Amino acid sequence: MKSASAKKSFSAVACPFCGIHCDDLKISTSGNQLEVKNTSCSRATAGFERKLPVNLSPQIKGENVDLDKAIAKAASIIKKSGTTLFAGLGTDVEGNRKILQTADKVGGVVDHALGEGIMRNVLAMSDHGWIMTTLTEIKNRADLVVFVGTDATEHPRFHERILWTKEAMFVDPSDRKIVYLGKKLDTTPGISPKRKKPLNITCDLPEIPTVINTLKALIDGQTLQAKKAGGAKISDLQKLADQINAAEYPVFVWSPPKLNFPNAELAVGAVCDLIRKLTETKRAAGFSLGGDDGAASAAAVCTWQAGYPLRTSFAQGFPDYNPTRFSTSKMLSSGQADTLVWVSTITSNRLPPEANIPTIVIGEPGIKLKTTPDIFIPAGTPGVDNKGLMVRVDNVVSLPVKQLRKSGLPSVSSIFDKIYQAL
């Protein structure tokens, strides 16, 4: 086929592979093979340049079948199932719309692959609220950035595109002060273009609430007798307190998936509480990283369609939200789910959890499954095989992602459209 091998190039391409959705990419295509031309971002290159496998056929118990047959079988399994868990949700806005429509119809439960992290934010926010900012504000306004429990390296271009920028409206970007708080963080991206090193304060992550509350006391001008709090040196925290007091627009950055310890929503809450305290007299704001695998899209669509965040069940005919009971792990461990539908079309190898129930995987065609599911339907990646819309990690901006090749892989929305029709 002539067109399949034709070379094309695209600019202002938005990247679906992490929650930042950088949209300045140049990509060239040669047939179905893509090449990222203007960044070495490991996640963009791994995602865009991954090879399309030879076998793109849907399968029933490992045997190739045509799409219609796989969809009919999937629909019949879902129809028979008492409670279907729709999890993973690694897709775009339209994919999530159609998954929710299906879950609503069959009384299913929805949760995202990164649901545990999402809930750390949701719980903190629905308990007390928060004061937040967005990427363009950070770029133009932040004179101090405090990374809490994260180094942001899971978003490889965060420092380049948001912090060490050429231009900013209200600050000199190369003068930004950077602070890391946590353990085993890669602080090298925090070295400024003027070679100024970031302040690095070490503490165990579960100690973050203690450290932040201590910091709050120091900012308030209290003198403490202790030399350490939560493992962090008071002298370091005093330095940070002074920097915060001197800053015009300090921003506190965390990443929910990295706060992987019990009751981590309290750590998010402690940071938000500090920001609220600061805002009484000056400006300060929070920013949450994450949003991978379309997490922000899934959370946003579920919230507007159901009124509730993810981890919502439609089993009673109306949306019923429970951040613990309707988690993927609890649904499977408690035996509440009779069928697992796992959707993962963005990151490679975001594998479904082990489950001894009928399993339908709608995934990126190269996904390396450990066991053969009852049904496997290879689906397009939004922003590569299909166009779509995706919500950025700040839950404010959303971006169009492009179709860059004609692989023929169906979109998640088209698959769920057909499943819905067949129910």
Added chain:
Amino acid sequence: MLIKLTGGKVYDPMHGINGQIKDIFIRNGRIVAEPSKDETIHETYDVKGRVIMAGGIDPHTHIGGGKVNIARMMLPEDHEKDLVKRTSLTRSGCGHAAPSTLTTGYRYVEMGYTAGFEPAMLQSNARQAHMEMADIPILDKGGYVMLGNDDMFMRMMAEGVEQEVMNNYVGWTIANFNAMAVKVVNPGGISAFKFNQRQLDLDEKHVHYQITPREVLKTLSRSLVDLKVPHPLHVHGCNLGVPGNVETTLDTIRGMEGLPLHLTHIQFHSFATEGDKNFSSGAARIAEMVNKHKNISIDVGQIMFGQTVTASGDTMRQYAGHTHGSPNKWVVMDIECDNGCGVVPFKYSDKSFVNALQWAIGLETFLMVDDPWRVFLTTDHPNGAPFTSYPHLIRLLMDKSFRNDMLHTVNKEAADMTVLGSIDREYSLYEIAIMTRAAPARSLGLTDRGQLGVGAAADITVYKEMDNKEKMFEKPEYVFKDGELVARNGKIVKVSVGTTHTIKPEYDKSIEKPLNDFFKKYHTVAMENLIVTENEIVEEGHGSVTEHECSREGTNA
């Protein structure tokens, strides 16, 4: 297919029809002239004795976009009291203060409304606003794009660019975010709050840009007139909620030198400082001023007692107001060097002096503004109350004895301070039809909606006439959307897809070069990716885009 509604009492203020018995004919979604005798009528609805109006139009309701989604996410406990089951026809969801998109559509339509406009659509969040509105079934919708706090605008103001250059920016914004109008919220104040400025009066200078809210208002209003945008600048003024802000509001009107403005949720901007508590009603002075100035239209933003949530772009005032919020949790966001948002739950209590007086101020305003063509019925959903309280509000306006009974139940001190009890006015059905249909349609430039003339879209609501106006307006007997019966006796019978109303002003595309440079330097998204195309609004069966003529002929002011 030809449909006939026969024998109804028609209220169509756009054509001066005030309760005359009149047959209405519908073909292909439009109202048509009486057909010749030999034409077959496929369906006839006997609506003798029924009241017929065009479908209701809500010109200010927060139904889509990031701040609404924040409100939804923050208030699971509020949804729990109003869970909505799925039916064979409709999706599940939840209602009350921050309803799900699907429930929003069903409930508006069940109440006889056929269009709602999201008044606070940010450039940086316009795509999400359109995506959420696409998931509101049946209802027509549209958005007012927010300007007057974005750094692009503020820089242009500070540089003192020619009015024409500003017009191009405003025109570009309306066209490229598929908007219907322009709103400004706390002019310059959202930006000022990012610089830690905690208040900004009408003639006070922004600490960084050194421009005043009055200059912002004049420039934007002028732009919209020059661009021939039908709806005047939609203004959420300075000092929301501040006792004494009635002076600011009066001064805002005085200073416009005849330029048109729509002052939204004016109740929150009509507070005077008389009495022991330094809080009193400024409604009479506001009404007098509005009556005198034909260039001004308003909506009220009536409050009702109960739990709700306030969602606003006004970070400065939402932050200041959070201490009065309940439950005690709230969100403030600085957004993209563009705008901001603040979401604060409120529980308005009839036993609270301030809340009871706010309630009275709203009603006083409705009742003291003479011209119903210039005062629209809103609660600023959900800020004053959820939109589902409209039938109750209509009864308060139409039924003096009911109103006075209600007045006796609220905080006594507040009741003593309001003139509400001495106002005899009762709105007529004709006037209700003006303020809920004809006037918003005319103000927005929706030439084929909000009326029942030949050629108009067949968005029609049929009510059983009752003494209890709350009951009457709660569950209309029939609701037609584009000629299809979509609700019957307050229940959805068909789910269709509404359109997105837009206007496309003409502007000089040379503005795109400096804009693109600005985006490249300072933004984190490319200009071409931030704008919202018509195509993406309609794709995947999500509806259609209807472009209206960009013309100020026949509009209110």
